[in-house]
Amino acid sequence: MEEPDILLAALRVTEAAPAVEEDCVRQILQDMRRRGDTVPWDMAELNRRVANAFRVLTEARLLKPDPFQRCTLTPKGRRMLRDHEDGLCVLASERFLQFPRPVRARKQR
Numbered sequence: 001m002e003e004p005d006i007l008l009a010a011l012r013v014t015e016a017a018p019a020v021e022e023d024c025v026r027q028i029l030q031d032m033r034r035r036g037d038t039v040p041w042d043m044a045e046l047n048r049r050v051a052n053a054f055r056v057l058t059e060a061r062l063l064k065p066d067p068f069q070r071c072t073l074t075p076k077g078r079r080m081l082r083d084h085e086d087g088l089c090v091l092a093s094e095r096f097l098q099f100p101r102p103v104r105a106r107k108q109r
Helices: 003-013 021-035 043-059 075-083 090-096 101-108
Strands: 063-065 071-073
Touching (some): 003 021, 003 043, 003 075, 021 043, 043 063, 043 071
């Protein structure tokens, strides 16, 4: 499973209702078991990659967290999911991931 697949899984799991990272991990594992795939990482690595996907999608304003750390799909996230329902290529995800550069630059200092 590549990063774009994890981004797509995070968008899909938040489509119907608010979700947390653990919901996404659970859905990824269920999908992989159903297909007969094996998880190519340990659980800590999967959790790290899902947490990163939620962070990236939140920064890109595709997900919006609530006070309970659940995330919901934003209108921008719904467009992304609708336009790329078969998967997100890296270029498509980079096009929509519009980070506020000054904020990121300040955090790195």
